[in-house]
Amino acid sequence: MYKEQIDAYFERADVRADLIAAVGRLVGVKSVREEPAPGAPFGPGPRAALDEGLKLCTEMGFAAKDYDHYVGLADLNDKETQLHILGHLDVVGEGTGWNTDPYTCVEKDGMLYGRGVSDDKGPVVAALFAMKAIRDLGIPVSKNVRLIMGTDEESGSQDIAYYYAREPYAPMTFTPDADFPVINVEKGHYHPNFGAKWASETVTPRVSAMTGGFRVNVVPPEAEATVLGVAPADLANLCAGVEERSGAKFTVNEIEGGVKVHCLGKNAHAAMPEGGINAIQALLEVLARLPLADCPSTKAVRAMAGLFPFGDLYGRALGIAQSDKSGDLTLNLAIIKLEENGFQALFDSRVPVCANRENCAQVCEAAFEKCGIEIFGGKEMMPAHEVEADSPLVKTLLKCYSDVTGVADPQPIAIGGGTYVHDIPGGVAFGCDFPGFDPKMHSANEQASVENLLKSARIFALAIARLCA
Numbered sequence: 001m002y003k004e005q006i007d008a009y010f011e012r013a014d015v016r017a018d019l020i021a022a023v024g025r026l027v028g029v030k031s032v033r034e035e036p037a038p039g040a041p042f043g044p045g046p047r048a049a050l051d052e053g054l055k056l057c058t059e060m061g062f063a064a065k066d067y068d069h070y071v072g073l074a075d076l077n078d079k080e081t082q083l084h085i086l087g088h089l090d091v092v093g094e095g096t097g098w099n100t101d102p103y104t105c106v107e108k109d110g111m112l113y114g115r116g117v118s119d120d121k122g123p124v125v126a127a128l129f130a131m132k133a134i135r136d137l138g139i140p141v142s143k144n145v146r147l148i149m150g151t152d153e154e155s156g157s158q159d160i161a162y163y164y165a166r167e168p169y170a171p172m173t174f175t176p177d178a179d180f181p182v183i184n185v186e187k188g189h190y191h192p193n194f195g196a197k198w199a200s201e202t203v204t205p206r207v208s209a210m211t212g213g214f215r216v217n218v219v220p221p222e223a224e225a226t227v228l229g230v231a232p233a234d235l236a237n238l239c240a241g242v243e244e245r246s247g248a249k250f251t252v253n254e255i256e257g258g259v260k261v262h263c264l265g266k267n268a269h270a271a272m273p274e275g276g277i278n279a280i281q282a283l284l285e286v287l288a289r290l291p292l293a294d295c296p297s298t299k300a301v302r303a304m305a306g307l308f309p310f311g312d313l314y315g316r317a318l319g320i321a322q323s324d325k326s327g328d329l330t331l332n333l334a335i336i337k338l339e340e341n342g343f344q345a346l347f348d349s350r351v352p353v354c355a356n357r358e359n360c361a362q363v364c365e366a367a368f369e370k371c372g373i374e375i376f377g378g379k380e381m382m383p384a385h386e387v388e389a390d391s392p393l394v395k396t397l398l399k400c401y402s403d404v405t406g407v408a409d410p411q412p413i414a415i416g417g418g419t420y421v422h423d424i425p426g427g428v429a430f431g432c433d434f435p436g437f438d439p440k441m442h443s444a445n446e447q448a449s450v451e452n453l454l455k456s457a458r459i460f461a462l463a464i465a466r467l468c469a
Contacts, residue, residue: 002139003403006461009133010454019129019457020112020450022056024105026121027114031090033155039069042090042159046151049089053124053149060132062147070159072149076131082143082468084170085460086160086420086427087124087177088153091116093214095221095267097444110450117448118439123176123432124149126453130460139461143468146170153177153420154217160420172393172467175420176456178429181401184394185326185414186422186429187271187350189382190360191216194368194375197342198296204229205258206293207301212263212280213335216348218442219276220334221267223283228258230290235261238286246310248282261286269442270332270348271417273313276443280333281310300343303371308333308347315349319363324354326384326414344376350416353384385422393467397430400462404455405434430463432456 009015029052034043041047050072057064057074065073072089075081094102094115105114112122127147134141152159201208205228212223227235232252239250239261251262263283268276288305292298307318308331314321315331322329329351336345351360361381368375387394389412398410412428421427432453433439440446 002137002465003462005137005139006133006458006465009137010458015129016450016454019125019453020105020107022125022128023112023117023122023448023453025052025056026089026125027105027116028103030103031116031151032093033090033152041069042152042155046090050149050151053089057128057147060128061135062131067163070151070162074128074131074147074149076134076141076145076464079142079144081146081170082172083145083464084173085127085145085147086150086173086175086424087127087147088120088150088420089124090151090154091119091121092154092218092442095444099445102446107450112448112450113445115446118433118446119441120153120177122448122453123456126432126457127176127460129457130464133457133461134464139465141465141468145464145468150420154215157420161423164424169425173421173424173427174393174397174430175427176431176460177419178415178417178431179413179433180431180435180459181407181410182394182397182412183415183419183429184387184389184412185353186385186418187326187352187414187416188355188384189418190349190351190355190364191346191378192364192375193344193346193377194373195342195344196296196300196373200340201295201297203293203295205290206295206297207287207338208297208340210283210287210336210338210343212283216334216346217270218334219266219268219270219273219278219332220280221265221276223263223265223279223336225261225283225287225338226255226258227261227287227290229293230258232259234290235259235286238289242282242285242310246282246285247277248279250286267443269417270334271330271350271415273330273332278310278333280336281308284308285310297338299372300338303373304336304345307367307371318367320349320360322352322355322359324352326352327416328352329355329360330416346378350418351381351384353386355381355384357381382418382422387426387428391426393426394428396466397428397463400459400466404459404462431459
């Protein structure tokens with residue numbers, strides 16, 4: 001019911017053009033989290049994106065509200081709310097390797113390019129246009145759907161926590177910030193902050209400094225180290241060997257007293273580390289093989305290389321590898337900073353339903369203790385999120401997906417990525433990426449198919465019509 005009307009609506013050329021223009025307006029705002037400012041709890045960029053998102057909602061005729069600058073709200077009507085759709089307007093940093101300006105939405109051959117076109121500005125627009133279709137077509141609904149536009153999903157979701165600490169959950173919730181057909185299981189998270197401290201050192205050769213990574217949920221695309229007491233020739237063969245095996249690229253420059261080594265890898269989402277090249281791990285492999293002095297910094301570098309060898313995406317060396325129906329445990333060594341008196345690092349692990357403190361966190365702590373590494377924070381694990389496959393919400397969303405795509409008997413799936421609904425009772429992830437499409441999320445040249453966004457909007461509109469009838 002209503003499918004034919006919805007299909008015809010999204011086949012209109014003006015709707016297609018308006019959707020592309022709306023995505024472009026949001027992508028044009030660099031909404032990477034920064035330091036808080038008055039009226040901007042996550043920095044001026046996310047606040048500006050929120051303002052633009054609310055302006056779009058108002059222009060489309062929806063009742064819109066800025067909720068204390070944490071999230072923006074758009075309601076379909078003034079009836080009792082049945083459904084929340086959670087999207088976000090903040091983005092990760094652009095990184096390197098783009099073929100276009102990351103903050104200009106470029107359309108080419110039916111594809112949109114720009115930071116946020118898939119994660120998550122494009123899907124937010126698709127949901128907004130689904131609500132507009134319901135209203136424009138006069139499809140009768142007895143309940144309200146509320147679009148909630150967040151501004152801190154990429155950096156901890158403090159925005160949505162702030163909102164739900166003050167407002168009730170809806171009976172049903174989905175986020176268009178992942179994959180179709182429906183994600184009903186999200187792995188848990190384990191993100192310890194760890195390191196070691198030591199007295200100032202003077203011996204050489206030694207690693208006197210190292211940095212790498214910029215966000216815990218991104219495979220680090222770059223890392224750099226200063227090594228005193230060596231020459232570029234000492235690293236040539238080591239770098240060449242690791243380059244051949246890893247795909248990383250090294251640059252070695254001579255400086256006073258030693259060398260500076262830069263490693264270029266490839267960023268990717270931490271939930272899918274196989275899509276990236278971890279620059280920190282590749283650089284550690286080179287550093288650990290150098291003939292360094294016997295000192296605390298050398299012990300730390302070699303311990304880290306042993307616990308996090310390049311290519312180990314599953315925590316095998318750390319002793320925490322495990323798997324169940326929700327998939328494998330994955331691990332991304334995300335950030336490191338080594339200075340004169342110690343080092344600190346962070347890793348991002350997506351853990352399956354079977355993982356717990358005893359078989360994961362405690363094992364990690366014991367491995368660190370043997371190497372003289374201390375955990376400073378993040379000892380607690382976030383459990384996995386699971387919604388039963390036969391719940392009314394999951395069954396209805398699967399039916400909507402099937403009716404629009406023609407895919408027979410689609411099944412819900414489990415992912416390693418945590419979404420906005422991880423802590424929302426009964427919440428699931430629903431779109432916008434279709435099987436077989438690579439959005440290059442969190443990477444250079446992020447892309448979204450215009451036809452896929454329009455198809456997503458059709459699916460969302462059908463879901464609203466059925467869930468809020």
